[in-house]
Amino acid sequence: MSDGTHPGTETQTHRRIILAALHEFTQSGYKGCSTRAVAERAGVNEVTLFRHFGNKLELLRAAVEYSVGQMRAPADIESYFNLSLRDGLTKLITDYLLQLSSQSDILMLGFSESFSHPEVADVLRRFIWQFRTALIQYFEGQYAQKKMKEADFPVLAHMLLITIHSTPSVHKRAPEDVKIHLSDERVVKTLVDTVSLAYSLDEL
Amino acid sequence: MSDGTHPGTETQTHRRIILAALHEFTQSGYKGCSTRAVAERAGVNEVTLFRHFGNKLELLRAAVEYSVGQMRAPADIESYFNLSLRDGLTKLITDYLLQLSSQSDILMLGFSESFSHPEVADVLRRFIWQFRTALIQYFEGQYAQKKMKEADFPVLAHMLLITIHSTPSVHKRAPEDVKIHLSDERVVKTLVDTVSLAYSLDEL
DNA sequence: AACTTGCGTAAGCATGCACTTGCATTATAC
DNA sequence: GTATAATGCAAGTGCATGCTTACGCAAGTT
Structure with a gap:
C-alpha cells in the first residue's frame, strides 16, 4: 500500500509551494489555476506538490492556514x-x-x-x-x-x-x-x- | 459554412439562459460552473445555449451587459x-x-x-x-x-x-x-x- | 406544400487537469 | 557502503467540460 508519504513539513520546498499556491490562488482563484502552474511557480515538479499535500484542496487549506498563522x-x-x-x-x-x-x-x-x-x-x-x-x-x-x-x-x-x-x-x-x-x-x-x-x- | 446562426435575441429562452448564467456565475464563479449546469438551470438544452451565445465567454459578456443595462x-x-x-x-x-x-x-x-x-x-x-x-x-x-x-x-x-x-x-x-x-x-x-x-x- | 425558425436529443471530439505509477537521482544518516 | 528520505522525470489514467455535428420535430410564414 503506497501510503502518501508526507515529507517533512519544514523543508524549504514545502514553504515555496505554499507561497506559490497563495500567489496563484489569489491571482486566478482556486478553480482558475492549475496545480501545474503552482508547481512551476514554485520551481518544483508537479509530483512533488502532490507528495507534500495529497491533493489540491489540501494545498489550499495549508496555504490558508499558513497565511492566517502569520497574522x-x-x-x-x-x-x-x-x-x-x-x-x-x-x-x-x-x-x-x-x-x-x-x-x-x-x-x-x-x-x-x-x-x-x-x-x-x-x-x-x-x-x-x-x-x-x-x-x-x-x-x-x-x-x-x-x-x-x-x-x-x-x-x-x-x-x-x-x-x-x-x-x-x-x-x-x-x-x-x-x-x-x-x-x-x-x-x-x-x-x-x-x-x-x-x-x-x-x-x- | 455553418455560420453561427444567432436566433432572435428577444425570445424567452434567451432571457432564461442569461438569468441562469447570472445565477451560476455568481454562485460558483466563471470557471467554477459548467455550461451544462447553466443550461440545466435554464431548463434548456446545452446546445441551445451555444446556439444563442456561441461560447461561454460570450455568455458571460451578455449576462453582464444585461445586468448593467438594468441599472x-x-x-x-x-x-x-x-x-x-x-x-x-x-x-x-x-x-x-x-x-x-x-x-x-x-x-x-x-x-x-x-x-x-x-x-x-x-x-x-x-x-x-x-x-x-x-x-x-x-x-x-x-x-x-x-x-x-x-x-x-x-x-x-x-x-x-x-x-x-x-x-x-x-x-x-x-x-x-x-x-x-x-x-x-x-x-x-x-x-x-x-x-x-x-x-x-x-x-x- | 415547402421553407424557416427555434429547440430537443444523441453522440462524440478534444483538451485540460487532478492525480498516479514506476524509476532514476542525489544527499544525508548510520 | 548501504539504507532512507526527498526530489525529478516520463508517461499515463480518468473524468469534467467546452464545443461541434447531425438529425428530428413542432409551429409559424409564405
Missing part, C-alpha cells in the same frame, strides 16, 4: 484607552493595516472563494472578527469614559472594517489616477478625521 | 442640492441602494472575477464611477454652498461607496446574529449620521 490579533485594547479617540483609533487602525498589508492576498482569496469553500472563509472571518470586537470594545470604552458620543458602534465598526479591507483590493484594480487618492495614509486620516469629528467629545 | 445612473445631482447635507445624502444613498439591491449578484461577480476578466470589471467600474462622481460633485456643491466643511472628498466618497457595496455581500455571508446589525437602514443611518455630524455646517 496577529490586535494587542490588548486597554493600551489604547489612555489615548484620545483620534490617536487611539489611528493607532488601532494602522496597527491592523500592518497585519493586513502583508496578508492582503489571502484576504482577497477568502472573499472571492468564500462560497465555494466556506471553511476558508471561516478562518478569515475569525480573524476579522477579532478586530471587529476590538473596535467595538474600544468604542464602548471611549463612550464609558465620556470621550465619545453615543453611536451605533457595531455599524460604525463595520464601516471602518469594510473600508480598511476593501481599500487594498480596490487599489489593485483602480486606474492610476485614482490610486493617488487612495493611499493608506489618506484613507486612514479621513476615516479617523470623520469619526472623531463626528463623535469625539475631546476635541473642539 | 440606472443617479439622476441629476442638482436636485439634491436644495436639501440639507443629511437629507440629500440620505436620498442619494437610498436611491443608489435601490439600484444595487437588484443587482448585487453581478456586482459580486465583478469583484471576484475582475482579475481573470477585466472587461467585465470595467463595465461595472464604469457604473460605480458614476456614483462616485455624483457623490464627489455633491460634496463639492455642498461645500460651495457653505453647508459643509472642507474634507478629503474623494476618499470620503470612496468610504461611502465601499461600505454601501460591501454591505450586501457581507450580509450574505455573515452569521445570523450579525445580520441584525447590518440592515440597510442602520448602515445608511450611521453613514449619514457620521458624515453629517462630522462635516455639516447646517446642524447644531
